[in-house]
Amino acid sequence: GAVVSQHPSWVICKSGTSVKIECRSLDFQATTMFWYRQFPKQSLMLMATSNEGSKATYEQGVEKDKFLINHASLTLSTLTVTSAHPEDSSFYICSARDGRDEQFFGPGTRLTVL
Amino acid sequence: KQEVTQIPAALSVPEGENLVLNCSFTDSAIYNLQWFRQDPGKGLTSLLLIQSSQREQTSGRLNASLDKSSGRSTLYIAASQPGDSATYLCAVRRGSNYKLTFGKGTLLTVNP
Numbered sequence: 135g136a137v138v139s140q141h142p143s144w145v146i147c148k149s150g151t152s153v154k155i156e157c158r159s160l161d162f163q164a165t166t167m168f169w170y171r172q173f174p175k176q177s178l179m180l181m182a183t184s185n186e187g188s189k190a191t192y193e194q195g196v197e198k199d200k201f202l203i204n205h206a207s208l209t210l211s212t213l214t215v216t217s218a219h220p221e222d223s224s225f226y227i228c229s230a231r232d233g234r235d236e237q238f239f240g241p242g243t244r245l246t247v248l
Numbered sequence: 249k250q251e252v253t254q255i256p257a258a259l260s261v262p263e264g265e266n267l268v269l270n271c272s273f274t275d276s277a278i279y280n281l282q283w284f285r286q287d288p289g290k291g292l293t294s295l296l297l298i299q300s301s302q303r304e305q306t307s308g309r310l311n312a313s314l315d316k317s318s319g320r321s322t323l324y325i326a327a328s329q330p331g332d333s334a335t336y337l338c339a340v341r342r343g344s345n346y347k348l349t350f351g352k353g354t355l356l357t358v359n360p
Contacts, residue, residue, distance in 0.1 A: 177351055178292075236282070244289065
């Protein structure tokens, strides 16, 4: 089956720093990648949709200048949390679509901002 | 705006029991519905995907049904095992834009 990886799996950073999370499709080309965040005991909330070579489309309420998304190739998308604050601490999950109907999810990245 | 609700929020059963997890959605104009499993601190594993034209899908001990007109789906797990313990999420796809709307999940605990 299709495999999606994320790196790092967890990160702890100081308030005010920026953190980059990578999402890779390992055995297929992802025409579209999605970024979600999940708070404890809550559902996944879509943050943005990114297509290779074009600007990401952000969901309402998500600050595009705070959560920078780059989808430079068909196998890699990155999410950069800029000037991170404690309220940005969350579980970030990406997914990738291979041109069919299913989305394949990465293992997630736990971000803790001190 | 599509809303997805899962009932119950948590369920604890003894090993071997058959069980049903429920998912309801407010907008019946969906493209498909997907059931996922999430282990603590992990990503999502896709279990079953039902297209809007389908009534059910089966995979091993799992059977998912879809009643689009009433906005409901159920996930049936037969002969539950401790390894089935996880959070089960359902998600609906709204249309051609591939966006998924998730429920909050049902935390299942299967006791040996």
